[in-house]
Amino acid sequence: MRKFIISLLVLSLTSGACFYYYKAWTTESVLSRYGSRGQEVKNIQYQLRKWGYYKGKIDGIYGWRTALAVRRFQRKNGLRVDGIAGPQTLAALGLPTGRSTAKASTSASGNVYLLARVINGEARGEPYIGQVAVGAVILNRVEHPSFPNTLAGVIYQPGAFTAITDGQVHAQLESSSVKAARDALNGWDPSGGAIYYYNPAKTTNNWIYSRPVIKRIGKHIFAK
Known part of the structure; x- marks a missing residue:
């Protein structure tokens, strides 16, 4: 009788473990590994x-x-x-x-929205890769010792971005700007590591022409 009871307990524990493993596996099956x-x-x-x-x-x-x-x-x-x-x-x-993933989305949404607003104001109408490149320049500045070390600090640095000065940062937000912000935040840098960009047809800052040019995307020249 004792052996029979022990066998039932072992079977019960084994079945429970198998069920738990199956449940865990099916719960995690939405993952890729x-x-x-x-x-x-x-x-x-x-x-x-x-x-x-x-x-x-x-x-x-x-x-x-x-x-x-x-x-x-x-x-x-x-x-x-x-x-x-x-x-x-x-x-x-x-x-x-x-x-x-509400918690993860909430923590990232502020940066996405802020960066998207600047991209929208600075590069609206530019090729998509150019919009991402503008976002990448902003993020490159965050990592560069010559600029503030936060996203908001870089964006609101006095005189840094025309869109902040002339109010274009408040223009209707386009979906491509949001997507470009996400791509830039996730590491895509079409600018080639630039920390400056400018439109030569519009800029009145002669100093910017002294910066080494990396590439041109759309109407913007990207420099370091």
Whole structure:
């Protein structure tokens, strides 16, 4: 009888553990991790390659190259570095998460909105890559010792951006500006590391012409 009871307890515990494992697995099945395959993995690879984190093929296979790229992206964006594309990582990539990420979205939404407003005022009507480049310049300044070390500090530095001075920062916000802000915040820098940009047809600042030119995108010249 004792053996029978013990067997029932073992079976019960084993079944419970199996059920818990199954429940945990199905709960986490919305995530992409090493060994995953499919369209979501392709989307992750595409975003990571666009921002320079991933150099491999867009093949939908979550191999070691993809995992390493995810880890680099997570480290850059202050996320938990585990190589797994969970809800917060997917949200940072701008991809569907399959679950609520309100907390993560709220913490990032302020920076996205602020940066989008400046991009909208400074680069509205420019090619999309040029809008992202303007956002990247602003973020490059945050990291540069010659400028304030916060996003708001850089944006509201006196005389730094015409859009702040002339009120264009309050123009109707276009969806491309929001998307460009997210791309810039996630590490895409089409400016090539620039900390200045200007429209030579409009600028009256002769000093800006002394800065080494990196490239031109649309009507803007990007310089360092």
